Amino acid sequence: METPALEARQVIKYFDDPVRVQVLHDVSFALGRGEFAAVVGKSGCGKSTLLYILSTMDTAYEGELLIDGVPMRGKKEAALARVRNAQIGFVFQFHYLLNEFSVLRNVMLPAEKLGKLSGPEIEHRAYEKLRILGIESEARKKPNQLSGGQKQRVAIARALINDPLIILGDEPTGNLDQKNAEIVFDIFKELAETYHQALLIVTHDNDFAAKTHRIIEMEDGRIIPQRP
Amino acid sequence: MKLPLLYDVALALLLARGRQSLVAAIGVTFSITMFIALLGFMSGLNQLLDGLVLNRTPHIRLYNEVQPAPQQPIDRYTGLDVGPARPHNFIRSIKPSNELPRIHNAGAIIAALRHDPRVRGVAPKTQAQVFYNVGTINLTGTISGIEVAQEDQLFAFGDYVTAGNPLSLNTVANSIILGKGAADIMLVGVGDMVQITTVKGSRVQLKVVGLFQSGLLEVDKVQSYTSLTTAQKLLGEANNYVTDIQVKLCDFTLAPPLAQEYAQHYEVQALDIQTANSQFETGTFIRNLISYAVGITLLIVAGFGIYNILNMMIYEKMDTIAILKAMGFAGADVQRLFVVVALAIGLSGGAAGLLFGFGLTVAISHVPFHPASLPTVHFYPVSFNPVFYGIAAVFALITTYLAGYFPARKASRVDPVDIIRGK
Ligand SMILES: Nc1ncnc2c1ncn2[C@@H]1O[C@H](COP(=O)(O)OP(=O)(O)OP(=O)(O)O)[C@@H](O)[C@H]1O
Numbered sequence: 001m002e003t004p005a006l007e008a009r010q011v012i013k014y015f016d017d018p019v020r021v022q023v024l025h026d027v028s029f030a031l032g033r034g035e036f037a038a039v040v041g042k043s044g045c046g047k048s049t050l051l052y053i054l055s056t057m058d059t060a061y062e063g064e065l066l067i068d069g070v071p072m073r074g075k076k077e078a079a080l081a082r083v084r085n086a087q088i089g090f091v092f093q094f095h096y097l098l099n100e101f102s103v104l105r106n107v108m109l110p111a112e113k114l115g116k117l118s119g120p121e122i123e124h125r126a127y128e129k130l131r132i133l134g135i136e137s138e139a140r141k142k143p144n145q146l147s148g149g150q151k152q153r154v155a156i157a158r159a160l161i162n163d164p165l166i167i168l169g170d171e172p173t174g175n176l177d178q179k180n181a182e183i184v185f186d187i188f189k190e191l192a193e194t195y196h197q198a199l200l201i202v203t204h205d206n207d208f209a210a211k212t213h214r215i216i217e218m219e220d221g222r223i224i225p226q227r228p
Numbered sequence: 229m230k231l232p233l234l235y236d237v238a239l240a241l242l243l244a245r246g247r248q249s250l251v252a253a254i255g256v257t258f259s260i261t262m263f264i265a266l267l268g269f270m271s272g273l274n275q276l277l278d279g280l281v282l283n284r285t286p287h288i289r290l291y292n293e294v295q296p297a298p299q300q301p302i303d304r305y306t307g308l309d310v311g312p313a314r315p316h317n318f319i320r321s322i323k324p325s326n327e328l329p330r331i332h333n334a335g336a337i338i339a340a341l342r343h344d345p346r347v348r349g350v351a352p353k354t355q356a357q358v359f360y361n362v363g364t365i366n367l368t369g370t371i372s373g374i375e376v377a378q379e380d381q382l383f384a385f386g387d388y389v390t391a392g393n394p395l396s397l398n399t400v401a402n403s404i405i406l407g408k409g410a411a412d413i414m415l416v417g418v419g420d421m422v423q424i425t426t427v428k429g430s431r432v433q434l435k436v437v438g439l440f441q442s443g444l445l446e447v448d449k450v451q452s453y454t455s456l457t458t459a460q461k462l463l464g465e466a467n468n469y470v471t472d473i474q475v476k477l478c479d480f481t482l483a484p485p486l487a488q489e490y491a492q493h494y495e496v497q498a499l500d501i502q503t504a505n506s507q508f509e510t511g512t513f514i515r516n517l518i519s520y521a522v523g524i525t526l527l528i529v530a531g532f533g534i535y536n537i538l539n540m541m542i543y544e545k546m547d548t549i550a551i552l553k554a555m556g557f558a559g560a561d562v563q564r565l566f567v568v569v570a571l572a573i574g575l576s577g578g579a580a581g582l583l584f585g586f587g588l589t590v591a592i593s594h595v596p597f598h599p600a601s602l603p604t605v606h607f608y609p610v611s612f613n614p615v616f617y618g619i620a621a622v623f624a625l626i627t628t629y630l631a632g633y634f635p636a637r638k639a640s641r642v643d644p645v646d647i648i649r650g651k
């Protein structure tokens with residue numbers, strides 16, 4: 001069997017502030033290549049918390065996290081940063097673009113950090129990603145000159161620049177209107193089906209979730225077993 | 229990772245906080261400027277004051293003082309060391325023998341010293357006590373017989389002759405260069421005659437060919453110069469009569485050991501410049517210490533300026549730090565980023581400071597300054613010692629690095645999850 005792109009084994013998470021609360025209980029699941037999954041659940045059930053753990057940014061958990069079959073436990077902070085840089089694309093609900101740089105440069109940054117391609121090649125790729133998202137005409141603008149939906153699409157382009165194995169999204173379409181949300185959905189679907197990237201997207205949008213390959217439903221820090 | 233990216237991000241952060249960054253850089257510029265100017269000025273003054281002493285003082289002075297016999301004849305009988313029962317001798321009857329403070333065999337010593345590779349120059353001198361006759365009054369005075377050319381070469385004698393030509397001492401017979409103070413009292417000038425009485429009682433007429441001003445009023449009232457031969461004639465001594473041999477060394481720090489060596493070797497007394505002028509070194513040291521302390525304090529204050537701007541920048545750019553980390557920048561990269569920001573502020577400010585410091589030093593060196601004691605000085609003395617610039621640069625680097633290091637370390641520890649969740 002093919003190694004899953006992302007696998008969580010009995011992930012447990014506590015918050016200690018102000019009192020010790022268990023937020024995730026034995027969360028286990030695997031996400032294969034080319035799989036497009038939606039995570040749904042009530043507010044406060046632990047979706048974001050799980051996503052931060054899966055993104056390797058949060059390391060204070062129990063259990064196992066494997067990315068492309070490689071366990072993440074015990075890796076140094078710098079090694080985890082490299083994993084994030086090369087293998088994970090993250091789209092937040094808020095866009096988090098750097099207003100000091102142009103849209104194009106924002107998209108280029110992770111690739112420049114990776115350092116595998118030359119400057120012009122990276123620029124070319126960045127244009128390509130912006131075109132896929134329909135905003136290549138905004139490339140030279142500063143992020144604060146864009147609309148909310150446009151910013152979000154720039155953030156998605158940035159998450160795609162290194163062709164990551166896994167794309168994680170925390171309500172990436174939460175700030176978008178119906179039309180833009182559909183554009184983003186189509187892009188995600190294409191990434192999964194054409195480029196075999198694994199996508200795990202947290203969403204409150206039931207229509208959006210329904211159209212994905214798979215729905216992971218959470219309740220009080222647990223994944224509800226799916227009926228076949 | 230590629231460095232240009234880091235520099236680009238650092239530059240973007242700097243530009244985002246352009247004005248504060250500029251103020252912090254100006255703080256560094258100011259402190260480096262003051263550091264350079266202060267040290268340049270202080271050590272210029274130090275060199276001047278030291279030069280005052282070092283230029284005019286021989287590194288080693290060989291002389292022969294009137295001294296009592298080191299061993300009284302009775303010691304030969306009682307012995308110096310005959311156990312606990314040694315009787316105490318309180319008879320000290322033998323007075324110093326009637327001998328003038330001359331250096332025996334001066335010619336040979338001078339010749340030998342001139343061959344010593346450690347010696348830069350030797351100048352003989354003959355001191356004579358005299359009275360200047362002013363009407364019916366006699367003023368005490370000292371006449372030094374010198375070899376003008378050598379004295380000028382080794383001790384810049386000519387610099388202190390304010391009127392007349394020092395070399396006339398050689399060309400005009402029975403000539404004298406009078407101390408300015410003495411000349412003022414006697415109401416004489418260049419070209420006039422003065423009369424002096426020697427210790428032996430003879431009266432001599434001397435022609436004033438120059439006036440001498442050392443800057444020390446007490447000295448100028450007493451001290452005069454004449455040629456070596458004239459001084460020997462005044463004393464009624466032969467032309468080998470020399471009371472002092474002044475030695476200038478190539479490296480004056482060797483003076484104390486060499487003084488001992490010469491004293492033993494030539495059987496004379498020898499005084500080195502360090503012993504003779506120990507207070508000057510102390511003064512120099514303290515002035516330097518104060519300059520360094522003030523300069524370094526300024527730098528540290530500037531360092532706090534950088535520390536503040538960096539802390540502010542990091543506080544403001546939490547989102548940027550979080551997203552950089554989410555994108556795959558490690559803590560170490562973030563830390564390097566902010567250290568680069570700090571160094572950019574410090575180095576640009578510091579480089580400007582070095583230039584302005586140089587400029588200010590040049591400006592100081594053009595400010596008129598006419599100390600009465602130093603006729604050759606017309607402007608404030610400064611030093612352009614490259615060591616100051618080196619120290620300033622190194623200190624700017626260290627303080628900005630430290631000022632950047634601690635905020636940068638804080639930035640490297642920012643937890644992106646906290647920031648992203650906080651939105
Ligand atoms: N830093 C924290 N300290 C303590 N408790 C926290 C912290 N962060 C989150 N929690 C708690 O953990 C639980 C899960 O939060 P999480 O953000 O994962 O929810 P979510 O499913 O993403 O909700 P939403 O859909 O509203 O975004 C919540 O009950 C929240 O109060």
Ligand SMILES: [Mg+2]
Nearest residue numbers: 047048049170
């Ligand atoms: Mg959430």
